[in-house]
Amino acid sequence: MKKFSNKLAIVTGGNSGIGYATAKELIAEGAQVIITGRRSEAVEKAANELGAIPFVADQGKLEDINNLTAEVENRFGKVDILFINAGITGTLGSIEDMSPENFDNVMNINFRGAYFTLSKFIPLLNDEASVIFLSSNVATTYKPNSSVYQASKAALNSIAKTAAAELAPRKIRVNILSPGPTKTEIMTKAGLDEATLSSLDEWLTDLIPLKKMGTAQDIAKLVVYLSDHNVASFMTGTEIIVDGGMVL
Numbered sequence: 001m002k003k004f005s006n007k008l009a010i011v012t013g014g015n016s017g018i019g020y021a022t023a024k025e026l027i028a029e030g031a032q033v034i035i036t037g038r039r040s041e042a043v044e045k046a047a048n049e050l051g052a053i054p055f056v057a058d059q060g061k062l063e064d065i066n067n068l069t070a071e072v073e074n075r076f077g078k079v080d081i082l083f084i085n086a087g088i089t090g091t092l093g094s095i096e097d098m099s100p101e102n103f104d105n106v107m108n109i110n111f112r113g114a115y116f117t118l119s120k121f122i123p124l125l126n127d128e129a130s131v132i133f134l135s136s137n138v139a140t141t142y143k144p145n146s147s148v149y150q151a152s153k154a155a156l157n158s159i160a161k162t163a164a165a166e167l168a169p170r171k172i173r174v175n176i177l178s179p180g181p182t183k184t185e186i187m188t189k190a191g192l193d194e195a196t197l198s199s200l201d202e203w204l205t206d207l208i209p210l211k212k213m214g215t216a217q218d219i220a221k222l223v224v225y226l227s228d229h230n231v232a233s234f235m236t237g238t239e240i241i242v243d244g245g246m247v248l
Contacts, residue, residue, distance in 0.1 A: 002030025003228055008079050009033045010072065012059050012117060013086030015046035017184030018134060021216035022083055022223045023052050029224060031081065036068060059086040059113035060105070069120040078126045081227045084114045085134040087152075092145045103148050110152035115159055128171045130227040133160045134219070135178040137243045153178075157239060164237035173236040175226045180243025181205075182214040209245035218242060 009026045013019040014035025023033045027050060035050070036057040037043040047054035055071065057064040072079065090106035091099070114133060125131070138146060139153035157176055164174040181204040205211055222240060226232050241247060 002028075003230070004029040004031035004081070007031045007081060008072075008076050009081035009083065009227070010036070010068075010079055010121070011052075011083045011085055012036045012057075014052065015039070015042045018179070018182065018216045018219045019083070019085040020046055020050070021220035022085065023050050025217075025220040025224050026081065026227070027051055032076075034072065034076075036086070058109075059084075059117060060108035061113075062116055065113065065116050065120050069124060072121075073124055077124075079121060079124045080126050080129050082118070082121055082125065082129065082131045083134070083223055083227075084117050084132070086113070087134060089149050092149075094145055095147050098148060106148045106152050107155075110149070111155045111159075114156055118159070118163060122167070125167075125170075125172055128229050128233075129173075130229065130232070131160075131163065131167075131172065131174040132223050132226050133157075133174070133176045135160070135176045135239070137178045137180045137241050137247050139178060140247065160239075161237045168236060171233075173226070173229075173232065175232075175235055175237070176239040177219055177222055177226075178239055178241045178243070179214055179219055180208065180241070180246040182216065182219065184216055207246060208243065209248060212244060214242060214244065 009031045011019050011023045014023045015037035023035050026033050033052045034055055035047055035052045036055045038058045040056045043054040043056055055068055057068045087110045091102045133156055135156050136153045138150045139157050160174050160176045167174060205213060
């Protein structure tokens with residue numbers, strides 16, 4: 001029997017990048033996995049490739065979160081693994097020039113949406129379930145022109161640790177994964193062209209002591225580790241920074 005046989009996992013933002021890689025790893029370990037995303041076509045395509053269950057939901061919309069939890073409860077009952085992964089970088093810019101629209105968009109998805117995803121799923125979590133938040137190493141850095149994204153991840157880390165304390169009586173573990181630069185589609189989605197992306201990759205790699213970018217699989221394997229109650233049962237409220245030594 002595989003380690004996650006008869007277990008149900010939810011992966012928000014599971015149609016690409018880290019979410020997709022994680023869903024693949026969880027399924028390989030026997031889990032039944034529901035992936036969510038905002039674009040119906042992309043979610044359906046990813047689900048077909050993975051053997052996952054698709055659900056169209058925007059983490060930034062409370063109505064979508066409510067619909068998701070209601071559907072999961074009606075069709076499946078309880079949840080064993082909740083990976084709150086969906087997130088965006090938004091538009092980079094100075095605090096002086098930041099638009100309220102960008103601020104709201106980033107915070108609605110990265111912070112408010114993640115908060116209420118956890119909030120609404122708590123009644124559906126089995127005792128000894130595992131919750132993992134995808135954060136970022138920027139939660140503890142203060143680089144110019146990234147104030148909103150950094151703040152959204154710092155807020156996320158705060159609620160994750162509070163949740164770990166609140167849910168400990170039920171043996172539900174809440175942990176945080178904070179990647180550094182990782183090869184995913186997120187920067188392409190931010191509107192950067194190929195030349196800019198290549199230049200950015202070179203610049204970031206030079207900042208990393210291990211001189212390489214992370215991969216989605218690096219994070220996915222850690223989600224599997226944290227989700228396994230047999231090996232990570234004494235880990236909660238922990239932030240694992242996966243950035244090749246970037247914040248040393």
